Each structure stands twice: as C-alpha cells, then as structure tokens.
Amino acid sequence: MRHNAVYTPYHPRWHRTRVSTYWWLGRWSYFLFILRELSSIFVAWVVIYLLVLVAAVSKSAVRYQQFLDWSRNPFMLSLNILSLLFIVLHAVTWFNLAPQAMVVHVGGRRLPGSLIAISNYAGLVAVSIVILGLLLIRW
Amino acid sequence: MSDHITLHVARYRPEKASETTFDAFELPCPKEWVVLDGLNHIKDRMDGTLSYRWSCRMGICGSCGMLVNGEPKLACATFLSDYAPGPVRVEPLRNFPVIRDLVVEMGDFMSKLTRIKPWIVRQVEKPLSDGEYRQTPGELDEYKQFSMCINCMLCYSACPIYGLDPHFIGPAAIALAQRYNLDSRDEGAAERMQILSEHDGIWGCTFVGECTKVCPKHVDPAGAIQRYKLQSAVEWVKAFVLPRAAQ
C-alpha cells in the first residue's frame, strides 16, 4: 500500500480507505450478517449442552436431576433463551437463502423460489409438530 | 419540492492532497435529472476539474457506478429528485483504490474476470459448416440471468468480504463463471471449479447478500455463489462416497 506515498509525475498515487473496525454497525444488513456469523457460537453451545444432557441421562437419575437444577439457574436460562433466538435467526436466514442456492425443475419448468422457501418452512413445522407430539405422548 | 439541490462531491487530487475532501455544489433539480446530469452540469458550468467516468447514459455500459448517499448506484439511473431536498453525497465506489475524484482503479476487477476463463471451453470445436449448437429456450434460460452482468462493480463495492480481503474473487466474477458453466455449449465447468474452489474463491463468501441487492441488472450473484457452493459440496461428497464413479 502506498497510502502516504508522495506524488511523482506519471505515477499513480491511489487513495485507499481502510475498512473501519465498526463497518458492520453502519448498515442493518451488515449487522444482521454479523449476528448470523455470531450464531455459530450459539449453535456450538447447544450441541455441547445436548451432549452434556445425554451424558447425564446415561449416568443416573441423580445426575439428570443435577443437570436440570443446573439448567434452572438464571444465567443458564438466559443463555439458552439467547441461543434459541440465535438459532431461529440462523434457521430463518438459511431458509431464505435456500431458493437462491437450489434450482429445482419439475416437469421441465423451474420452480419459483418462494415455493422452495415455503417447502423448507413446511418441513420445519412438520418436524416440530412430530417432536411436540412425542413430548405430549410422553407426558 | 424545491427546485434546487446541493451535491457534496468527493474530491481527491493526488498531486495536491493525500486525503479526500468534499466540494458542495448547488444545482437546479428538474425532475428528469439523474445524478449524472448533475455531475455533467457541474463539469460544464461550474467546475471543469471534476473527474468521473460515464458513457451510455442508459444503464448498459456500466461506467458510472458510484456511491450516492453511501449506496452503490449507477449515476445515470438514479434520479436527483428522489433525494430532494438533499443534500446528496456522491463518492467513489467503496472497496476500490481511488485514482482521482470519483474514478476508481479497476485493474484488479479486470484480472479477476479473466481468471475464471469467461469463454466457451470445448474438447472438440464444432466446424462452422455444421451450423449452430442447438440450444432450447429452456437451456438459454438456465444461464441467461447470469449473462446480464454489465461489469459495473457495484456488487464489489457492496461486498464487505471484498473490502476486508481484496483477494476474494468476488460476486461478478463468480456469476460470470456460472454463466458459462450453465451454458449447454460449454464444457469448462471442471476447470473453473478448480479455480473457484481455491481459498480466494467461492468459500470466501459468507452470504451477506448485499451484492444481489445492489445489482442494477438483477443478476443475483449471491445466488450464483450459493449454487456453486452446493454443487461443489455435492461433488466433494460424491468423490468421497463413490471414489471410482466420480473419476
């Protein structure tokens, strides 16, 4: 970079603007993008949390009760609520992206993007209902 | 609506200063005027030293990309009256080195276009005497959208990834690669995939999606990149699962 180079005739002296550290605060879409990047941390956390849960369940009822108590403390509760929000954000942006990445042909005609997005959401709803159903049957 | 509008135009004069400054110009603002008409008025009537690129004035040559109030726009397709009562800030495209005033350096962009081999690649060329390659309207539609790019570079200006890492090959170049990959006459997809699955290729993109939003020709480079990623991932899985079949 020749940022502060002195001008000499017949040679370019280009001006370069450095990207500010806070560039992502300037626009809603950039901010959202950074939030989505950030969501990966929370996805990772949920995976770990689930693994801990599975480990507790497999050990003993006492360990499982300890896990539940641990999960009940306000810090864990807010962390998990935050994680849920980030995962919803991740899912929604992912589903909205899908029609741009997937080109599906049916009978020689290209399916409209909205249909692909809708079918993704429909899948999400269906899976959620199944899980909810399983839970309800248990209780 | 007022009949005048003020333009704050970025100035960079490499012989005289090392930083950008802004000059203010008060202009008439008829409803037919686009930002480019305003700049031409300044150049012809107020300050002959202002430098910028323009040519066709009908949104097809791709010369006059610049930032209007911080948004990448074609100056010939952006009406001044939409910004009334002003003021309007006009700056060179973001993420590129500035040569002078509103003129940016585009050598890097040009070399990236060349890198993805934007021409028909064939194992065997069909002789002219055999006529045209047949291509149905459906096959044409497969790549048509990606052939609409006018190289205005607004997408590079909107892409924060390119801003942070100038080695990223960028939206327009990847969309152009897809334009040829999806053309039924082309056989070069594998060659291009090698180039684009390198470090600076498609995986640099983390889907901000701004490139598609600012594209004046609805090329959807973000879509082109995501399709490429999907395709690349599928190929990788294929090669992993079916090592022989994939070869």
Next chain:
Amino acid sequence: MTPAFDVVLVGGGGAGLRAAIALAEASQRLRIAVVSKVYPMRSHTVSAEGGAAGVISPDDSLDEHCYDTISGGDWLGDQDAIEAFVREAPQELLRLEHWGCPWSREADGRVAVRPFGGMRKMRTWFAADKTGFHMLHTLFQTSLKYTTVVRYDEWFVTKFLVDDGRVQGVIALELATGRIEAITARAVIVCTGGCGKVFPFTTNAAIKTGDGMALAYRAGAPLKDMEFVQYHPTGLPFTGILITEAARSEGGYLINKDGYRYLQDYALGTPQPKPVLRTMELGPRDRLSQAFMKELDKGRTTDTPYGPVVFLDLRHLGEQLINRRLPFVRELCMKYQNIDPVKELIPVRPVVHYMMGGVHTDINGATPLPGLYAAGEVACVSINGANRLGSNSLPELLVFGARAGRAAADYVAGAKDPGTTVVAQLQDEQRRLEADLLQQRGRERIADIRQEMQLTVEESAGIYRTGASLIRSAAKLRELQERARDFRIEDDSRTFNTERIAALELSFMLDVAEAIVTSALRREESRGAHQRTDFPLRDDQRYLAHSLVQRQPDGSCRVDYLPVTITRWPPAERVYGEAPSDERSHYVARGAIPSGEGV
C-alpha cells in the same frame, strides 16, 4: 527501429475486438495491441438493441438481402462490398454463436430471427433486445483467451504516427497517469465508431466523438459520404435513449397526436394490424424520420418541454410478449421516462443515431493511406449507401472487422519498420498536450463551443437541409475553430484529466462537423438520409457517386467524387408498402392520447 507491435487497434468495441481476434487467429507470432479510451466492455456497441441481419431461413436468399440493402441505401452502396457483406454475415453471426453469444432461440433450439425495417424477409438474429450488449461481451470475453493481444485500457489516442507516407502507430495518453507514449506498429486499424456527439440530440454515448475519423483525416486519409447521417425515428425525448426498431418489428404502431397511424400518408403502404415487411412501421429509417418532420409541419405532433413528439404504441402486444422480446425497452421506459409501455404510449422523436459516412476504405478495410485500416461505424466501405438498414451495422462490424484484421495481417508481413522521425513526432505531441493544453487559460468554455457546434450542425445538417443554412453553418464552424484556439482548461492535473480529453474530443468533433457540412453543401440532390429542400430529387447523372473529403495543407477541405460500384442492380426507384389505398381508417382509440404535459 523495431516497432513495439505488429498491429495497433484503436478502439475496443465490436469491430476492434473482432479484428483483434482475427489477427490473433491469423498468426500466433503477431503482436497485437488494443488501445481504447474506455475499458472495451464500455464501448458503444453495448447499446445496440434490435439485432444483426444474416440470411439463414430456407425461404430467404443472399440476393434478397443484397437488394434490400442496396435499395435501402438509395443505390449509393457499393454492390461488390454489399455482396461480400451479405455472403459473410451469416458465417460471422454463426461464429459468434460458437463463441457463446446468447442468441434468442426457436423451440427446437435453432437461432430465431425477427423482421426488421426495410428487410423483406425475417433475417435479423437477436438476443432479446440487448443484442449489442451480448455481442460485445461475448467478443470481449472471447478475446481474453488470446494471450498475444495486449490491451491499453483507458489510453486516449491523440495522433497517428505517419512516417514516409505510411501509418506506423499512434501517440496515446494514459488517462490514469497522464503518461504520453508512442505505440509503434507496422499497421493501425481504426475502429472508434461514430460521431453522434457532433449533434445535440443523439442516441450515441458520450464517447462517440468521431475521434478515429478526425485522426485518420488529419493523417491524410479521406472521409467518405459524410453528409449521410441517420436519424432513428424513435428516441425518448430529453435523454435521446433509443427505443429499438424491434419494438415496431414486434408489432408496435407509430401514431400522431390524433391516434392516427400517419405513415400511411407517406408512401409506406396501408396499415394492417400485424406488421408487414417493408411496409408502414417497417419502412426504412430515413423515410420514417422524414415523415415525422412532415407531421410536425402539419401540426399533428404533440409538444413537450423537450420538443415535439409522436407516440409508439405497444399496448396491444401484451405484457408477456413485451417481457420476453422487449424487456430492455420496458426497463428503459420505466426507469428513464416513468412510463410503462404495457399500459401507456411511449413519446418518441427522431434522434441522430448512426453515421453512414466515415473513413474511406476498400472492401478489405484498407484506406488509401498505407498501413491504415478502418472497420465498423468509423469506416465507410460503403455498404450502407445513403441510409443504413436497421440490423446491418452489427454484422458489418463483424464482417469488416474480420476482413480488416486479415488484410492487416497480410500487410504487416511485408511492411517496413517505422523510421526515427517518430521520436520527433512524440516530442512535438508531448509539448502540445502538456505545455499547451495543461497550461491553457483562454476565455472560451469547452461546453459553450461544444453546444454552439451541436446546434449549428443540427440546424443546417438535420433531417432536411438547404444550401443557405449549410453555407451559414460552414462559416459558423470556421469561427468556432478559431475560438477553440482560446480554450480555458481549468484542470492542470496529469491524473485522469477528463477536461483535457474533452478539449481534444471537441477539436476532433469540429473537424468532423466541418466534413459533414461541407459534403452536405456540395451534394445538390436528395438521396436517402440527405434531403435538400432546394434540390428535392435524386440526381443519378451527377451524384451517383461517393463524396470524398480530403484535408488540405492549409486546414481547409476539398471534396472529390468517386463513382459507385454497380454489379447487378441498376439504380431504380425505392418502393415501400403495397399499392396505395383510400382506406385510411386505422385509428387507435382517441381517448388514449395524453396531452403534452408531463411527457
């Protein structure tokens, strides 16, 4: 001295790129430079919309395309050149198909063709209504694979190097740095396109300032048929943006303020609901633009703040057809005129579009000046005669770009190297461009002189011309040439100094304007796009000939004439439309015509 290149191309549009590829394919040993004042994909070929003519249908024939072109050009085209052009055009278009041009297709995958003005058969290949855009990008992207082609992007050519009567390269200025260099070569091909910016109201891009014509003229090459300037009948008022002829070939109507399809009054046939070839809206451009002027005289046009207009009606075509075949027309109308052609009438008026004349070349693109070739709009072979047919210019730049490339490749094999005088020429030019132009603080604004020149040329050399106004205009142009010596250039920077470029372009345009007005004054007849109200008839006795303007040592110009080459089609009357009919009832609904306000 050994030149830096074998061939230097000036201009990187359709013709220049086609010539570059032809050279690169002729021999891998040829060193080729493409010097262009803009990046090649910005070139004005990009704006061409409607299509490119080439005979491919089984019911069509080469002779018919020849005849249409010859009669369209009012018998001023050279028939040997036209025959070669028509023969090679389909091959060239096919070659472009092999290079990836996204031509619109029939359902079975063959290339589709559409009708076009003045053509009696459907033979216009098209890529929706962005044909020029797709052709240019295909050519540019294909040219990238030839590593022997060196590009000088954003280098402005200021002078041709002439040594011992031969052209041996160019002197060019790099915009980004202000560096001035001699780019030496054994031959130069000039492909800089037209000069629409000599006129105030034009479809042409800002870069179309006749640079190549003036450069060749100053170097000693004659300019041919410069009086023939094409007005396209349908431009948007204010911007001059072109609404392609394809809008009419798809079935659009031209109507006056009463909703009347007025072309039926001007020997162009009777209106039919569907387009009929060589009839009404599919008549040639010169006739249609002249008909507009007559409607204006009769008070049947609509006044707007940007001049009188008539209307193009596409509403009956339906949204689907417009979106599929004319998407760019719709985009341009909506973006720049705030009008949706699906529902509304498009206001249009004639607008300067194309230069039939140009640098005099033979059938291989060679000018009389050894080492100098020309192709595309900058050249005049001539295939377009007194009026070009729509969709003939795109195949022309391919056919003659390729021909000029091949001819130059042959020429350089036996050509001499440049002599040492080029060094002195470079020094002189550096002095002129730096000491003089960068420090010029005269009184005259570039924009003022440019505007006066444009109004002068339009007033005298517009659609209709008279001797008296041409004489006045010639005097005025001489005065402007004088005043242009006293430019004020405020910008003393070497870096991307567009004001210095504007001054150079204006001086080129003044030379071109002088050539246009002088040849228009000398041609005392009416033919094609050259209509003299004081000489309303075609005069084959005196003017079945090309005008040749040659620059004299004192800077004035001399006009000579060169006979037209006739092979198989002796001069005859131009006939369009069928037999005239009394039935003149084809009105468009009256209530639909907007008033002048707001258009």
